[in-house]
Amino acid sequence: MxxxxxxxxxxxxxxxxxxxxxxxxxxxxxxxxxxxxxxxxxxxxxxxxxxxxxxxxxxxxxxxxxxxxxxxxxxxxxxxxxxxxxxxxxxxxxxxxxxxxxxxxxxxxxxxxxxxxxxxxxxxxxxxxxxxxxxxxxxxxxxxxxxxxxxxxxxxxxxxxxxxxxxxxxxxxxxxxxxxxxxxxxxxxxxxxxxxxxxxxxxxxxxxxxxxxxxEVEASNNELIEINNRLEASLQALDESQNVIFTLASALESKDTYTRGHSERVANYALQLAHTLGLSVKDQETVWRAAQLHDIGKIGIPDAILNKPSKLNEKEWEIMRSHPEMGETICSTLSFARDFLPLIRHHHERFDGTGYPDGLCGEEIPFLARIITIADAVDAITSQRSYRPSRTIDYALEELAKGKGSQFDPAIVQAFIESFNYA
Structure with missing residues (x-):
């Protein structure tokens, strides 16, 4: 009752x-x-x-x-x-x-x-x-x-x-x-x-x-639908912005026959090293994206400096060393790139503090940026340049070993070398 x-x-x-x-x-x-x-x-x-x-x-x-x-x-x-x-x-x-x-x-x-x-x-x-x-x-x-x-x-x-x-x-x-x-x-x-x-x-x-x-359920459903629509729009805009920026990166490398495919190879090396170090899937994705765009700032460097076959003078080097900051500025307006802006900015820092643009050293350098630094160096050594022929991977591993503690993080270098030796 x-x-x-x-x-x-x-x-x-x-x-x-x-x-x-x-x-x-x-x-x-x-x-x-x-x-x-x-x-x-x-x-x-x-x-x-x-x-x-x-x-x-x-x-x-x-x-x-x-x-x-x-x-x-x-x-x-x-x-x-x-x-x-x-x-x-x-x-x-x-x-x-x-x-x-x-x-x-x-x-x-x-x-x-x-x-x-x-x-x-x-x-x-x-x-x-x-x-x-x-x-x-x-x-x-x-x-x-x-x-x-x-x-x-x-x-x-x-x-x-x-x-x-x-x-x-x-x-x-x-x-x-x-x-x-x-x-x-x-x-x-x-x-x-x-x-x-x-x-x-x-x-x-x-x-x-x-x-x-x-x-209340209908209102929640409508709200979820609206959120989903906004999310889809955001994802679409994200995909479009990523496609645009990656296209720019590819266009940049197409200007130089010797560096064509450089960013993609660096990304693969970085991803391999992140996997070897047991990093999370999110970190692996972050380091891969950052490696793809690490040199995007070079789009603002004059072709005469980028493709100069001889040694750069001090003024030209100053301009060249500005490309990490330019890359950070270019990507700062992209929502998908906000997590890895520090990686773009600091991929040329050296472990001993003599790198650029900020002269960071040791643990001050973002961990994932230290991975990209090693991957960048390996591809630079094993790729043909206008001023020298390509070198073997063994030669690159020897150079990495020489740079442990000075240019590169010794622990990450050691993990990279061991992964190749194991393979």
Whole structure:
């Protein structure tokens, strides 16, 4: 059974009352139509009883009173149906007005009281209270009434019932039975009405909760869809920016036959070394991307300096040494490159602190930048240049060993050498 303390939240109270009024109105109208048709049959039976001599117009008896009650019921039901037609609800979302509420309450009250009157009159005929029982239970199950309204209705009908049977019923045993049965009936009917009303409240609250949760889920889904759309747009923009920048890097290397493919080879060496050192997948991806773009700053170096076959002078070297900073500046506006900007800037730092552009030494140099430095040196040694032929990988490993502790991180060099020796 639903909790007796359950209440409709204030924000939905009017909506609940409108819904209850709407349901009671429709149910009252349907029940009134059924009772109207049944009442026609009852009047026909009353006429048959008249023809059989069970009652006369000139004498007020139980059967004649029953006939008058049926006629009265017919007039009331006709009026109610006409009013319900005038104040009909054309659609489920049409606003309920006070007439719909009053008609529902009136019909419920009338049927309970009328069934009570029928059973009181029945004491002159069959000593039964069957109609009163049916009327109370039917209204309790069919219509939704507020607890206070239903309590007033049932209490008034109970008082009327007790007074009526006391007046018309002379058999004390029958009267005692009616007292007990009538009281139990009223208590049960009110309890049934209260229970169904509370169940309606619980059902309404559950629906509102589901609607609220559905709205929250829908809002979350819409938010996720929006986030997903933005993410897709960002990923697309990211892919486009990466493609542009990698294309620029390739275009840069295409200007010099001797350095063509240099960045890709450096990236492969760096990735191999990162894998050997057991770095995470994220670090391996970062070092690979940074290695691909480590020389992107050379796009701002004049071709005459880049492709000069002879030794660069001091001024030219100064310009050449600016390419790590230029690379960092070029990539600083790219969101995908923010994690490895320090690697681009510091890939020419030396372990002993004599490198450029910032003269960092030892652990001050980013770890992944030290990997790229070694990979860059290996490819530079093993690639053909305008001023010398390419060297073997063994020669490159020997040069790395000579540069341990001065140009290169000794631990990383040792890992690189061991990986080649193992292979």
């Amino acid at each position: 639903p909790s007796p303390f359950i209440k409709v939240p204030d924000m939905h109270k009017q909506e609940f009352l409108d819904e209850v009024a709407r349901l009671s109105f429709f149910r009252s109208r349907n029940l009134a139509l059924v009772l109207f048709l049944l009442n026609i049959l009852f009047i026909i039976f009353d006429i048959v009883n008249y023809q059989e001599g069970l009652w006369y117009w000139s004498t007020l008896s139980g059967y004649s009173k029953l006939f008058y009650l049926h006629v009265f019921l017919g007039f009331v039901l006709t009026g109610f149906l006409l009013l319900s037609w005038v104040h009909d609800l054309k659609s489920e979302d049409q606003k309920v007005n006070c007439w719909h509420t009053y008609l529902g309450i009136f019909f419920s009250s009338f049927i309970i009281i009328f069934s009570c009157c029928i059973s009181i009159n029945d004491q002159l005929l069959h000593n039964q209270i069957t109609v009163f029982i049916l009327g109370c239970i039917l209204i309790a199950a069919n219509n939704y009434m507020k607890p206070l309204v239903s309590l007033i209705n049932y209490t008034f009908s109970w008082i009327l019932f007790i007074l009526g049977i006391m007046y018309f019923q002379s058999d004390l045993d029958v009267l005692k039975g009616h007292y007990i049965n009538g009281t139990i009936l009223i208590v049960y009917s009110w309890f049934l009405s209260l229970t169904l009303y509370k169940m309606k409240i619980q059902d309404f609250i559950n629906r509102k909760t589901i609607e609220q949760k559905s709205k």
